[in-house]
Amino acid sequence: MTGTDEPVLFHTAGRAAHITLNRPRALNALTHAMVRSIDEALTAWEHDPAVETVVITGAGERGLCAGGDIRAVHDDARDGDGTASAAFWRDEYRLNARIARYPKPYVAVMDGIVMGGGVGVSAHGSVRIVTERSRVAMPETGIGFVPDVGGTYLLGRAPGELGTHLALTGSQIGAGDALLCGLADHCVPSADLGSFVDDLAELPVRDALARHVQPPFPGELAAWREWIDACYAAGTVEEIVHRLFAHGGPDAKETAETLLAKSPTALKVTLAAVRRARRLGPLERVLDQEYRASCAALSSPDLMEGIRAQIIDKDRRPRWSPATLAEVTDADVARFFAPLGDRELGLAGPGTTREAAW
Numbered sequence: 001m002t003g004t005d006e007p008v009l010f011h012t013a014g015r016a017a018h019i020t021l022n023r024p025r026a027l028n029a030l031t032h033a034m035v036r037s038i039d040e041a042l043t044a045w046e047h048d049p050a051v052e053t054v055v056i057t058g059a060g061e062r063g064l065c066a067g068g069d070i071r072a073v074h075d076d077a078r079d080g081d082g083t084a085s086a087a088f089w090r091d092e093y094r095l096n097a098r099i100a101r102y103p104k105p106y107v108a109v110m111d112g113i114v115m116g117g118g119v120g121v122s123a124h125g126s127v128r129i130v131t132e133r134s135r136v137a138m139p140e141t142g143i144g145f146v147p148d149v150g151g152t153y154l155l156g157r158a159p160g161e162l163g164t165h166l167a168l169t170g171s172q173i174g175a176g177d178a179l180l181c182g183l184a185d186h187c188v189p190s191a192d193l194g195s196f197v198d199d200l201a202e203l204p205v206r207d208a209l210a211r212h213v214q215p216p217f218p219g220e221l222a223a224w225r226e227w228i229d230a231c232y233a234a235g236t237v238e239e240i241v242h243r244l245f246a247h248g249g250p251d252a253k254e255t256a257e258t259l260l261a262k263s264p265t266a267l268k269v270t271l272a273a274v275r276r277a278r279r280l281g282p283l284e285r286v287l288d289q290e291y292r293a294s295c296a297a298l299s300s301p302d303l304m305e306g307i308r309a310q311i312i313d314k315d316r317r318p319r320w321s322p323a324t325l326a327e328v329t330d331a332d333v334a335r336f337f338a339p340l341g342d343r344e345l346g347l348a349g350p351g352t353t354r355e356a357a358w
Contacts, residue, residue, distance in 0.1 A: 014201030015052040024060025067116025074307040082298040100124035120149025130175040131190040139170035144263040144302025153286035156277040161232035177219030187216035284347035291345035
């Protein structure tokens with residue numbers, strides 16, 4: 001075990017190696033240094049025959065991880081030239097891809113809050129555990145950003161238009177809906193997590209799961225599937241909003257109002273990103289696209305304004321620019337997908353597949 005004041009703790013117990021995100025006062029938000037140290041540990045464990053399983057958990061009572069350290073992104077965009085944020089995303093997205101391809105079982109304990117970058121270090125894992133306390137979300141449109149860390153890949157693969165709904169609204173979902181959407185694999189009661197993790201020291205993952213997995217409480221998305229699929233099949237965000245209002249149901253109307261509070265630019269870029277992700281194929285290609293969008297967001301006024309309103313001043317009253325969907329042009333959206341030349345992430349290569357070796 002490393003020092004307990006470190007932002008990430010590492011230890012091994014029996015056949016399992018453990019990553020503990022350890023910034024509970026910041027809801028375990030990821031920093032660049034944390035990403036690099038996790039990657040180094042994964043390298044060591046990959047080549048250690050004594051390590052058969054990797055487990056990631058979050059310190060504290062509130063959750064696994066609330067996302068990346070967006071205050072640092074705000075300060076970099078305000079005071080710097082964005083290179084620190086771009087370097088962070090470069091290493092973070094490479095870590096996300098590595099987790100998806102890791103050759104040993106990677107068990108992510110998605111208890112409590114799991115958002116943004118927290119989804120990136122968990123939902124690409126091969127064994128993803130949710131609990132009755134799980135609140136999973138990609139809330140980026142609310143801060144003028146676009147789902148990243150492979151979020152558009154994961155949500156693009158969700159049934160029907162459920163992923164589009166989650167990407168645009170940033171809505172939090174529980175265990176049942178996380179399983180439905182393919183963001184998790186198993187539900188374990190939170191009271192059993194300690195004994196489940198302990199069992200991983202002695203048992204293969206499948207045997208430990210067999211002792212503790214329980215059916216989750218049903219979510220709400222299945223009941224909403226009909227109107228979500230019908231409304232989000234529209235070709236533009238404007239038409240999606242129109243269909244939601246026209247549907248007549250209170251849940252659809254509330255969803256339309258939720259969308260109209262988000263960054264108009266982020267909404268349009270996100271819709272394009274999810275639909276493009278479905279056609280791109282492997283995760284690495286999607287991460288390359290997300291890196292382009294993230295870097296473009298650094299020079300977009302909405303990212304700074306969204307973080308200011310939600311995190312810095314906390315007035316929850318962002319002033320988006322452009323202020324309406326109608327003012328966001330096709331050229332505004334296209335800018336987020338423009339090639340970066342020698343600054344590309346460059347993860348995509350021949351022969352990439354999703355399946356892990358184990």
